[in-house]
Amino acid sequence: MAVNVAIIGCGLIGKKRAAEIAKDNEARLLFVVDIHQESAEKLASQHHCQALVDWTEAVSSPEVDAVIVSTPNHLSAEIAIHALQMGKDLLVEKPFGRNFLESKAILDAATKSKRTLIVKTGFNHRFHPAIAKAKNLIDQGVIGKLLSLRARYGHGGRPGMEKEWRASKSLCGGGELLDQGIHIIDLMQWFGGGWAEVYASLNTAFWPMDVEDNAFVLGKTLSGADAMFHVSWTQWKNLFSFELFGSKGSLHIQGLGGSYGQETLECMLRKLEGGPPEIKTFSYPDEDISWKLEWEEFKKAIFARTPPLGNGEDGCRANQVIAAIEQSNLQKTRVLLHE
Numbered sequence: 001m002a003v004n005v006a007i008i009g010c011g012l013i014g015k016k017r018a019a020e021i022a023k024d025n026e027a028r029l030l031f032v033v034d035i036h037q038e039s040a041e042k043l044a045s046q047h048h049c050q051a052l053v054d055w056t057e058a059v060s061s062p063e064v065d066a067v068i069v070s071t072p073n074h075l076s077a078e079i080a081i082h083a084l085q086m087g088k089d090l091l092v093e094k095p096f097g098r099n100f101l102e103s104k105a106i107l108d109a110a111t112k113s114k115r116t117l118i119v120k121t122g123f124n125h126r127f128h129p130a131i132a133k134a135k136n137l138i139d140q141g142v143i144g145k146l147l148s149l150r151a152r153y154g155h156g157g158r159p160g161m162e163k164e165w166r167a168s169k170s171l172c173g174g175g176e177l178l179d180q181g182i183h184i185i186d187l188m189q190w191f192g193g194g195w196a197e198v199y200a201s202l203n204t205a206f207w208p209m210d211v212e213d214n215a216f217v218l219g220k221t222l223s224g225a226d227a228m229f230h231v232s233w234t235q236w237k238n239l240f241s242f243e244l245f246g247s248k249g250s251l252h253i254q255g256l257g258g259s260y261g262q263e264t265l266e267c268m269l270r271k272l273e274g275g276p277p278e279i280k281t282f283s284y285p286d287e288d289i290s291w292k293l294e295w296e297e298f299k300k301a302i303f304a305r306t307p308p309l310g311n312g313e314d315g316c317r318a319n320q321v322i323a324a325i326e327q328s329n330l331q332k333t334r335v336l337l338h339e
C-alpha cells in the first residue's frame, strides 16, 4: 500500500516535503506543481515525478490521494478547499489559511465531504525531538502541575525581506506573529490545553512593511497556566527558547538545530530541601528530523484514518488566537477566547 502525493508550491518547504516523501517506500510523489515552471521541473527531475504549473490539474487527478499545500499563504485556502472537494487528504503548511475565516472555510469543506478526510496543519515544531520529549515528560507528570510557559523565537530577516510575500498583509495575512509566532501559539495550546485569554502588543519596529515585525503576548491557558511570548524579526542572532515551569520542576528547550543552535532539553527537578535543582540535559543532533517525523505521522494517520497530530482544528484554533491577539493590540485590552 502506498499513498500518492501531489505537492503544490516548490519553494523552501515544498522541497523539504518532497525529499521526505521521495525516500519513503510507502509513498509515491506523483506531481510537484509551481507557477514557475523551472522550479517544478527541477524538483520533478530530482524526484522522478511529473512537473505541472497548474495546481488544479494535480488536485483533480484521480490518482492523487493526498495534497500538500506549500504555496504563499494567500493561495492556501483556495487550493485546500478544492483538494477537499476532490476527496483528497490534506496537509496545509502553517498557517491553516491567512486568518480564522479562511481556516473555518477549509474545515467546512472537510465536513461537507462524503468521506472522512485526514486534514493536517504543517506544525513541524511538534516533531522536534526536544519538544516531543518535553511533551512526554509533561504528560508523565515529571514536572508536576503546569504553572507557566515562556517562549522567545525569532530571526533578523534578510536584505530585501520587505519585498517578499511574507511582508505583505494581503499575501501573507499577517507578519511575524503568523509566521513564527503561530508555532509558539500552537505549542502553548498543545502543552497548556488551549488559550483562555490574551493581552498583546504588536509593533513594526524596523522593517518597512505593512505587517508587524515584533509581537509581545501575555495570556493564560485553559489549564490556568500563565503564558508569555515574544516573537521577532529583529532578533539579529537566531533564537528559539521554550520553557515550561511546573510545581515539581521545569523544562527548558533551546535551539532547533542549524542556525538556531543545538537543540537541547534541560529537565530541572526542584529539591524539597531547596538549593539548586537536579539537572538532566538531553542533546539532539544538528539535523532537523521534524519534517521526516511529521510526514511519517501524517502517513500513518492516512492509513489508519485517524486524526493526525496538529490537525485542521488545531490550525484553526491557532488562527483564532491570532485574531484575539490582533484585537487585543488594537483595543489595548485583554481579550477572552471562547471555545
Ligand SMILES: NC(=O)c1ccc[n+]([C@@H]2O[C@H](COP(=O)([O-])OP(=O)(O)OC[C@H]3O[C@@H](n4cnc5c(N)ncnc54)[C@H](O)[C@@H]3O)[C@@H](O)[C@H]2O)c1
Residues within 6 Å of the ligand: 008, 009, 010, 011, 012, 013, 014, 033, 034, 035, 036, 039, 053, 055, 069, 070, 071, 072, 073, 075, 076, 093, 094, 095, 122, 123, 124, 125, 179
Ligand atoms: N513549518 C515551518 O516552519 C515553515 C517554515 C517556512 C514556511 N512555512 C510555510 O510554508 C509555505 C511555503 O513557504 P515557503 O517558505 O516554502 O515559501 P517559498 O516562497 O519559498 O515557496 C512558495 C512557492 O510557491 C510557488 N507558487 C506561488 N504561486 C503558486 C501557484 N499559483 N501555484 C503553484 N505554486 C505557486 C512559488 O513560486 C514558490 O516556489 C507557507 O505557507 C509558509 O508559511 C512553514
